[in-house]
Amino acid sequence: MANAAHWVPLNVKHHGGLMWQRFTAYHFAQHITQASLAATELRHAAACFPIGFNQTTQGWQAVALLGLRDSQNLMVDSQGRWRAAYVPAVLRSHPFGLSADTPETLCIDQHSPFVVSRLDAEPFFNQHGELASFPQHVLAFLQQRETGCQRVAQQLEALANANLLTPWLPEGYQGSAPLYQIDEPAWKALSTEQMGLFWQLDAVPLVYAQLISQQQLGVLRSLFQRPTTPPLAESPSRPLSEWQEAFSNEERYQWPDPS
Incomplete structure (x- = not known):
């Protein structure tokens, strides 16, 4: 899971002598099988990855499925390029993140090479x-993202309480983390009044993002069978010079892909 990093709150006393380096490849993500998603990411993610749901000690979350086995990320090639x-x-x-214990404090992954x-x-x-x-911009961005994740968690809780989530074992999936999906027949059987409640909760986009995203399983299976397949999307080699600009708005998720 992407949120399994070793988050440590940044403190000038302990980290004042350290610096951080912007990455230009995704080698650090090679063993991340699932990445949690905020609400505004769903439409982008559904076009690239299967989306599943799982339940953690902090509650429900939507995740992008990046591999079919534990510690496998099929979206990163051998050169660290992102394939989607x-x-x-x-x-x-x-290497920045937030900890559930200190959401107001910017954290770093203490094991990151960056x-x-x-x-x-x-x-x-x-x-x-x-x-x-x-x-400071990173902290604001991550707090916005966390708000979006909490919104998804609330929507999934309501769907689960309405018995609209069902266990999901995608074809070829061998991971240990249990996945859930939308129970499509139960969803279609909802009355107009019941459906209206989920529109009010803004959960309908989440439902259809998950259902539509399942067609991306074929991409994962293809990459699993042919791991040396060239990247699906490449860009000219360059540093992440536009990174700071991309932090300024939660809606602007299309950051330049390092290669």
Whole structure:
């Protein structure tokens, strides 16, 4: 899971001498099989990955299925290039994240190779011991994303309470994490009044994103059978120079793909 990182709250006392480096490839994500999704990501993700649901100790979440086995990410090729047209936000914001225990504090993945002590990287803090400008933007972006994830969790809770979620074992899936899907016959059997309640909750886009996304299983199976297939989407080699701009609006999820 993408949220299984070792998040540590940034603290100037402990991390003032460290810096962070922007990544140009996705090697760090090679063993991430599922990536959690916020509400505004669903329409983008559904065009690229199967979307499933699972239940954690923090509640329900929607996840992009990136592989068919544990610790497998078929969307990353051997050179670290991303094979799909969309990258989940939780991966694009690496090595930053939030902890459920301290959602108001920016965290870093302490095991990330992009947390460094070199002086040619970017600082976490400014000369006053406060978060530097870009990490401040990262924190705001991640808090927006967390709000979107909580919205999805509330919608899934309502769907589960209405018996509209059912266990899902996609063809070829061998992962250990149980998945759930929309019970399509039960969904279609809802009355107009019942359907209206889910429109009010804004859960209908989530339902159809999951149902439509299932056709992307064929892409995963194809990549699993032919792991050396060239990337599905490539771009000219360049650093992530537009990263900061992309943080400014939660709706702008189409960040440049490193290659």
